[in-house]
Amino acid sequence: MIFRPPGKEDGAGILTLVHRLGVLDINSAYAYMLIGEHHAGTSVVAEIDGELGGFISGYLLPADPETLFVWQVGVAQAGRGKGLATRMLAEILKRPACADVRYLDTTVGPTNEPSQGLFRGLARRLNARIDETELFSAELFDAFDEGEPHDPHEPEILFRIGPFDADAVSALSS
Ligand SMILES: CC(C)(COP(=O)(O)OP(=O)(O)OC[C@H]1O[C@@H](n2cnc3c(N)ncnc32)[C@H](O)[C@@H]1OP(=O)(O)O)[C@@H](O)C(=O)NCCC(=O)NCCS
Structure with a gap:
């Protein structure tokens, strides 16, 4: 297995994986190409x-x-269930682009146990606290009218992990 920064040519592959996972919000190919074009240093793909x-x-x-x-x-x-997501987070945090990073923010759905497990585990490994606040309410998602019946979107809870220091990041396995 190799970890590497994505390029714009990975956009279609990431979109295909997102479709297959079936639980993530599906963004456009353009959005995933932007990740490779503008945010490669703080993003990762595992091959x-x-x-x-x-x-x-x-x-x-x-x-x-x-x-x-x-x-x-x-x-x-x-x-x-083999530690891959945890290792990908460590890979990004150890990059030069993250040399000054002391906090990690993300959002999790209240019923997404794997996602919550991933970020609680990272906070434990970094010996850092997690502050939890609602970032995007269900009502904000509901304000978007798709013109047809759709399942309500869960609220997105902001997990703010930190502060952590460079030594804690260095100690992560990647
Ligand atoms: C969330 C996801 C990325 C985790 O990937 P993974 O490689 O299996 O995660 P890891 O093996 O690194 O596990 C990290 C921690 O989460 C826990 N975890 C993983 N899957 C879990 C599950 N189904 N239920 C509860 N905890 C779980 C692990 O036990 C581990 O805990 P530890 O740190 O205490 O050992 C993966 O389940 C996934 O792709 N889910 C669908 C997409 C999604 O929901 N993404 C998150 C929202 S953006």
């Missing part, structure tokens, strides 16, 4: 036998470059 087995999209908050925002994390079904 397993030449296949895209996982990815993380992330970026530094424009108004606060000490905070890495993790947007989406996905691991193909066959690769789950």
Whole structure:
């Protein structure tokens, strides 16, 4: 397995994986190409036998470059439960682009146990606290009228992990 920063040519592959996972919000190919074009240093893809087995999209908050925002994390079904997502997070945090990062922000759905497990585990490994607040309410998602019946979107709870220091990041396995 290799970890590498995504390029714009990974956009279609990431979109295909997101479709297969079936639980993540599906964004456009254009959005995933932007990840490779503009945010490669704070994002990662995992290649397993030449296949895209996982990815993380992330970026530094424009108004606060000490905070890495993790947007989406996905691991193909066959690769789950083996520490891959945790290693991908460590891979990003150890990059030069994250040398000054002291906080990691992400959002989790209240019923997404794997996602909550992933970020609680990372906080434990970094010996850092997690502050939890609602970032996007269900009502905000509901304000979008798709013109046809649709399942309500869960609220998105902001997990703010930190502060953590460079030594804690260095100690992560990747
Ligand atoms: C969330 C996801 C990325 C985790 O990937 P993974 O490679 O299996 O995660 P890891 O093996 O690194 O596990 C990290 C921690 O989460 C826990 N965890 C993983 N799957 C879990 C599950 N189904 N239920 C509860 N905890 C779980 C692990 O036990 C581990 O805990 P630890 O740190 O205490 O050991 C993967 O399940 C996935 O792709 N899910 C669908 C997409 C999604 O929901 N993404 C998150 C929202 S953006």
